[in-house]
Amino acid sequence: MSTVTTYRPSTLADLRDAMAESARAGERLAVAGAGTAVEWGGAPEHDAVLDTTAMSGLISYNPTDMTVAVQAGMPLRSLQETLAGNAQWVALDPALAAAGATVGGLVATADAGPVRHTFGASRDSVIGVTVVLADATVARSGGHVIKNVAGYDLAKLFHGSLGTLGVLAEVVLRLHPRPSATATLAVPCHAAAAFDLGGRLIHGSLEPVAVEWCGRVLLARFDGTAGGVEDRGRRAMALAGDGAEWLPGDDERAAAHWAAVADLVRGAEGDTVVRLGTAPDRTPSLAALVAREAAAHDVDAAMTSSPFAGAHTVRLRGGTASQHAAVVTALRAAAPAATVCRWTPGLRDQLPAWGEPPPAVAVLRAVKRAFDPNDRLGKGRFAPWF
Amino acid sequence: MSWSAELVEALGRENVITDPARLRTYECDGLTGYRVQPAMVVLPRSAGEVAAAVRVCARHGVPFVARGAGTGLSGGALPVADGIVISLQRLRRIMEVDPVNLRAVVEPGVTNLDISKAAAPYGLYYAPDPSSQQVCTIGGNVAENSGGAHCLKYGFTVNHVLAAEVVLADGTVTRLGGESPQLPGYDLLGAFIGSEGTLGIVTQVTVRLLAKPAAIRTMVADFATVAGAGDAVTGIIAAGIVPAAVEMLDNLAIQAVAASTESVYTPDTAAALVVELDGPPDDVAEQFDEVQEICRRNGSTKIMVAADAEHRALIWRGRKAAFAAVGRISPNYFVQDGVVPRGRLAEVLGRIAAMADDAGIRVANVFHAGDGNLHPLVLYSEGEGQHDRAEHLSTQIAELCVELGGSLSGEHGIGADKACSMPRMFGQDDLATMLRLRSAFDPDGLCNPGKVFPTPRLCGERPGPYRPHPLEEAGVIERL
Numbered sequence: 052m053s054t055v056t057t058y059r060p061s062t063l064a065d066l067r068d069a070m071a072e073s074a075r076a077g078e079r080l081a082v083a084g085a086g087t088a089v090e091w092g093g094a095p096e097h098d099a100v101l102d103t104t105a106m107s108g109l110i111s112y113n114p115t116d117m118t119v120a121v122q123a124g125m126p127l128r129s130l131q132e133t134l135a136g137n138a139q140w141v142a143l144d145p146a147l148a149a150a151g152a153t154v155g156g157l158v159a160t161a162d163a164g165p166v167r168h169t170f171g172a173s174r175d176s177v178i179g180v181t182v183v184l185a186d187a188t189v190a191r192s193g194g195h196v197i198k199n200v201a202g203y204d205l206a207k208l209f210h211g212s213l214g215t216l217g218v219l220a221e222v223v224l225r226l227h228p229r230p231s232a233t234a235t236l237a238v239p240c241h242a243a244a245a246f247d248l249g250g251r252l253i254h255g256s257l258e259p260v261a262v263e264w265c266g267r268v269l270l271a272r273f274d275g276t277a278g279g280v281e282d283r284g285r286r287a288m289a290l291a292g293d294g295a296e297w298l299p300g301d302d303e304r305a306a307a308h309w310a311a312v313a314d315l316v317r318g319a320e321g322d323t324v325v326r327l328g329t330a331p332d333r334t335p336s337l338a339a340l341v342a343r344e345a346a347a348h349d350v351d352a353a354m355t356s357s358p359f360a361g362a363h364t365v366r367l368r369g370g371t372a373s374q375h376a377a378v379v380t381a382l383r384a385a386a387p388a389a390t391v392c393r394w395t396p397g398l399r400d401q402l403p404a405w406g407e408p409p410p411a412v413a414v415l416r417a418v419k420r421a422f423d424p425n426d427r428l429g430k431g432r433f434a435p436w437f
Numbered sequence: 438m439s440w441s442a443e444l445v446e447a448l449g450r451e452n453v454i455t456d457p458a459r460l461r462t463y464e465c466d467g468l469t470g471y472r473v474q475p476a477m478v479v480l481p482r483s484a485g486e487v488a489a490a491v492r493v494c495a496r497h498g499v500p501f502v503a504r505g506a507g508t509g510l511s512g513g514a515l516p517v518a519d520g521i522v523i524s525l526q527r528l529r530r531i532m533e534v535d536p537v538n539l540r541a542v543v544e545p546g547v548t549n550l551d552i553s554k555a556a557a558p559y560g561l562y563y564a565p566d567p568s569s570q571q572v573c574t575i576g577g578n579v580a581e582n583s584g585g586a587h588c589l590k591y592g593f594t595v596n597h598v599l600a601a602e603v604v605l606a607d608g609t610v611t612r613l614g615g616e617s618p619q620l621p622g623y624d625l626l627g628a629f630i631g632s633e634g635t636l637g638i639v640t641q642v643t644v645r646l647l648a649k650p651a652a653i654r655t656m657v658a659d660f661a662t663v664a665g666a667g668d669a670v671t672g673i674i675a676a677g678i679v680p681a682a683v684e685m686l687d688n689l690a691i692q693a694v695a696a697s698t699e700s701v702y703t704p705d706t707a708a709a710l711v712v713e714l715d716g717p718p719d720d721v722a723e724q725f726d727e728v729q730e731i732c733r734r735n736g737s738t739k740i741m742v743a744a745d746a747e748h749r750a751l752i753w754r755g756r757k758a759a760f761a762a763v764g765r766i767s768p769n770y771f772v773q774d775g776v777v778p779r780g781r782l783a784e785v786l787g788r789i790a791a792m793a794d795d796a797g798i799r800v801a802n803v804f805h806a807g808d809g810n811l812h813p814l815v816l817y818s819e820g821e822g823q824h825d826r827a828e829h830l831s832t833q834i835a836e837l838c839v840e841l842g843g844s845l846s847g848e849h850g851i852g853a854d855k856a857c858s859m860p861r862m863f864g865q866d867d868l869a870t871m872l873r874l875r876s877a878f879d880p881d882g883l884c885n886p887g888k889v890f891p892t893p894r895l896c897g898e899r900p901g902p903y904r905p906h907p908l909e910e911a912g913v914i915e916r917l
């Protein structure tokens with residue numbers, strides 16, 4: 052086994068120099084943050100690793116403007132702790148944050164959690180980036196203001212780039228106020244009933260900040276003022292009917308429900324975890340498919356969905372790699388936009404890293420060529436697409 | 438065959454304009470000081486025809502510029518001489534409104550407001566609301582990443598578009614985005630939105646729809662100083678309140694409104710804030726009280742609460758008519774679109790006032806205070822030879838915004854107008870990196886060339902004065 056060089060810059064200048072050195076050496080480079088998403092998609096071939104975790108500083112924080120600039124290696128969790136002091140937060144709750152995921156890593160993986168329902172994914176909170184390209188070019192786009200249309204938005208391009216276009220060095224984020232009150236509606240029900248009730252909460256203008264269906268329970272979180280949340284609680288309970296529970300923010304059961312969602316998404320050693328996107332109303336049929344395929348192939352499957360974002364995660368546990376492969380193949384047929392985020396040992400030998408390519412794959416390839424013509428960064432991450 | 442003959446053959450004679458008199462309609466957008474006559478305008482009726490036209494252009498190296506309603510304020514739809522304009526006005530079908538999946542699929546020529554109208558029977562609406570929404574098209578909104586008064590709470594076009602069908606510069610048709618925002622790969626859709634028509638032509642858009650809020654409360658708070666109003670905005674934001682809209686008018690703007698329409702604004706106040714909250718009734722009621730308290734604490738001299746929907750509409754009519762109204766108190770004006778960090782609003786307004794005094798030029802302010810997006814209107818008289826001084830002041834203001842940590846443009850785009858100021862905000866490497874993206878989409882540079890990025894040819898020329906958009910003069914649209 053050859054030894055792998057590791058670069059661990061702590062400043063933008065260090066990062067640029069490391070990139071220049073690596074470019075001179077013609078190395079294939081894997082970019083890594085906290086390593087919580089190393090397995091996503093293909094496994095990159097690499098001679099060296101660029102580790103961003105030493106770039107973890109706060110660059111500037113202006114609570115009055117509700118914006119913050121950080122080095123990309125800062126864990127989201129620590130950033131949220133800092134912001135909590137001013138009753139502010141980045142409106143992002145990805146499961147991997149608890150595992151130490153970095154801000155840059157979350158952008159590069161296009162990650163999001165249940166509040167995606169209201170606030171979108173990391174792309175929707177990022178207002179500026181500084182990136183370092185494979186040839187050590189340092190480029191900036193966006194800025195420090197929440198409204199800005201000057202120039203192309205490179206942050207979007209890097210959203211979901213999985214370390215294949217360049218390294219995110221600095222990220223500027225818009226912040227939201229922490230609500231003064233929060234509560235969760237929990238309703239045990241099957242997927243079709245969950246989709247129906249979720250729709251009624253939304254159409255009834257009750258404005259849930261998150262709607263999730265996990266472990267056969269519909270979870271809807273409501274944020275707002277104390278009086279407002281209480282009032283909506285009454286109305287939501289009336290809509291939900293028997294079996295529904297209203298859990299105030301500090302209730303342990305509410306926390307446990309949401310922790311279960313994150314736990315499922317993270318998965319554990321030996322699991323296979325797949326993320327999928329579908330139209331919202333396909334949530335019930337996807338849930339049925341997951342149950343059917345899991346039974347047919349004798350694996351234990353669990354699913355969590357943000358139905359109205361059409362974002363789902365399926366976790367497979369138990370069984371063999373080939374049993375997992377059969378289920379993943381069926382999932383890919385149902386939703387080509389699938390990302391395998393965790394591979395049970397042996398699964399990679401049975402399946403290509405990605406399923407059917409998206410319609411714009413030719414543009415994805417062209418963008419990759421324009422940013423990294425020598426294919427140095429994350430080589431093979433998007434194989435067989437490019 | 439010549440390219441023009443090929444276009445006629447592909448689209449039919451009746452869908453092609455070459456008559457110079459008819460071409461004149463297309464020689465500028467809302468930035469009327471810049472005018473270029475295109476060689477031809479084509480009016481395709483389907484995505485297939487758009488693609489066919491682009492393929493002809495690609496084969497012959499003919500530059501093309503997409504055009505929606507032509508309300509853009511940065512010269513984004515300015516034609517290229519010897520090139521063609523592709524008008525999307527005939528692609529205006531609403532393909533689908535899907536209340537279950539909370540989305541609509543529309544052609545690019547559909548107006549922003551018509552989407553909300555189509556969604557209204559289901560209690561839904563399309564959130565981004567540029568004040569040109571009665572006429573501007575969703576295709577233009579996608580190209581400009583347009584905002585509106587309510588984007589403080591709800592975000593911009595980019596936060597509300599799920600997918601787009603796009604004709605690329607080589608004439609191939611592709612789809613960006615998808616059924617769900619959870620998609621693998623680079624966010625090409627996000628990069629495309631706001632690219633000002635330089636990465637391809639949108640032929641179909643899937644937008645998200647939101648449920649209408651249960652309650653809306655609106656107030657106008659007067660202030661004895663502009664700084665006081667600015668501080669109140671800072672106070673509201675700092676209190677953790679996210680209003681649907683926070684708009685500011687200064688005295689000159691209020692006077693202009695009063696001179697032109699039935700005005701609900703206090704004529705002699707130094708500044709007024711329009712604050713609107715929406716959402717669940719109890720949350721709104723609680724925060725509405727808090728906002729009033731914050732305004733009073735910051736020296737508000739009078740607070741008027743909209744009594745009903747009609748009264749609210751009157752407040753908004755005045756606010757939205759402010760631009761057009763300013764046109765009535767000054768023969769000419771430039772409009773800027775710079776953004777500053779919200780905490781520096783009072784400071785920037787003070788500095789603009791001082792700069793205006795020094796230049797002996799009046800500046801009216803009507804703008805999206807909640808997100809720091811200024812719209813200073815630099816008033817001048819071409820006849821009195823003030824053009825150069827006004828233009829200089831206008832550029833100084835935009836650059837001041839960048840100097841204060843902000844941006845050249847919050848929503849109107851860079852276009853042809855501000856391309857030459859881009860080096861103030863971005864370094865050479867930043868711009869070169871953005872151009873890599875462009876080259877990936879459009880290697881031959883045929884798609885809306887000469888926009889966004891500075892070129893020596895462009896930056897050597899000097900624009901003429903701002904003139905109101907014809908639709909604005911006709912009172913069809915209002916300027917924000």
Ligand SMILES: Cc1cc2nc3c(=O)[nH]c(=O)nc-3n(C[C@H](O)[C@H](O)[C@H](O)COP(=O)(O)OP(=O)(O)OC[C@H]3O[C@@H](n4cnc5c(N)ncnc54)[C@H](O)[C@@H]3O)c2cc1C
Nearest residue numbers: 505506507508509513568574576577580584634639915916
């Ligand atoms: C009175 C007034 C008020 C305004 N208020 C606001 C406001 O509140 N907020 C705001 O953000 N803007 C505002 N604007 C600016 C303008 O209305 C927006 O930029 C709008 O999105 C432009 O739409 P349009 O259809 O007129 O596009 P056009 O002006 O025709 O074109 C704008 C740009 O989009 C490109 N384009 C058009 N259609 C397509 C397509 N199908 N595919 C690809 N590219 C395309 C063009 O090439 C051009 O670069 C205002 C303008 C006026 C005149």
